[in-house]
Amino acid sequence: MKYAIKFIQDDNDTLIVIAKDFQEFITYGNNEKEALEHAKNALLTVIEGRFQGREVIPFGTHNIAYPFIEVSSLITLKIAIHNAMVEKNLRKADLVCLLQCHPIQIDRLLDLNHTTKLDALEYALLTLGKSVIIDIQDAA
The missing domain is CATH 3.30.160.250 (Double Stranded RNA Binding Domain)
Known part of the structure; x- marks a missing residue:
């Protein structure tokens, strides 16, 4: 992005x-x-x-x-998770329940400095009703 x-x-x-x-x-x-x-x-x-x-x-x-x-792809995905949470009026505690995980995992999921695993980001987005599409292009 x-x-x-x-x-x-x-x-x-x-x-x-x-x-x-x-x-x-x-x-x-x-x-x-x-x-x-x-x-x-x-x-x-x-x-x-x-x-x-x-x-x-x-x-x-x-x-x-x-x-x-x-910004990196990881940060782009974290922004997408954040925006989906705002769109659905969800708090971190709601995401803890939806993803059935610990609060610290949600903190890491949204921490721009944490190198979160791609599958965790994708799973969170899917849970929030979003899908991830990767588009590879030639570098400019």
């Missing part, structure tokens, strides 16, 4: 980075490389904030005219 970003040259020779999909997203860097690194970290922070606030997370609007930040 890709999120379009925009670099804006600031008055003090830094680059400000914003993202169309997240109004709360803003970061900066002294050059493009540093700004992009900060943007990757800021994106994960914004997503985690939306997880905590139980807000739907957009699935990215990559525009060819803009550079982008790409």
